[in-house]
Amino acid sequence: MPGPTDLLRGGPGGPLVIDSRSFVEYNSWHVLSSVNICCSKLVKRRLQQGKVTIAELIQPAARSQVEATEPQHVVVYDQSTRDASVLAADSFLSILLSKLDGCFDSVAILTGGFATFSSCFPGLCEGKPAALLPMSLSQPCLPAPSVGLTRILPHLYLGSQKDVLNKVCAPQSWRQSSCTVWPASPAPPPSPSLTS
Template structure:
């Protein structure tokens, strides 16, 4: 039962920084924020499992495995049951005991626990890590992006279109008008949401 579990492992940002500086061989770093946040700025060599209602539901119903979510984006071979250490971070979680059981992060951590040797959560999340170690992050801190009124796949009010497939995004008319993703074309069907695709 979930209540009988041992306390969740945590990792200090300094320890993750040390692992990254020393090559982090065998350590898989997972970013559990939205695709837009990850695409903007993330920890070096991290892999994104975006926090969406769609991914959450598929994980809960066992319609997708953790390795299926990780492998396409990972530079290392990922195999369940292997003695591989995993570090997960979100935007700013400090106290893992306060996570709701039905939150995306709790569900993701539970699935990772069943597949990997050691799973830790980064204390303070990306907010703390990026402020202490900006040189160990890729991308650029994003300016405030225009808000979108249509975010069917995101659990909270986030900005911009939602990634559906590697080259397919779902967004609203406002996303298109604001040109959130440049280099995309728009497939418009009257009365339906806009479908953004790479040119």
């Protein structure tokens, strides 16, 4: 397993460092010179079905390492995995590791993931660690206080159904042309005040 300084030695001879966390987590804080392969359901399914290759998922800056003819080494990390042998066979990281094994001479997982690495070597990470919040795909959506309508564009506002129905907050013309988006189906019945 490469040492921490080896992770920073990109290019020929150095390992390709792959961050398999979400795009938001990667953009917040990641290992220097790492590339992100986002752990989404779509990417997972396309990898499983062979509809996308590792080379297609890797950012253009790192493609030369994937297409190189000399032996290549890869280090993969997620947020906190300590042992790849306990991963579920259908987990994103397990699928990614198996696909990488077919493309590279040596594939290793960073023990303890980014959580352990960043606490031991914060100087070898880039981004804003203070901005990180614990993120989990299994966390429920927690209620948040409504701050009212937020203007996105001159004609587009973001808010809740409660905001749209608030006569002080939203004029009648807005309430007549609102669009409600629900995270799961079946959708609840429309509010009587929004139907014509």
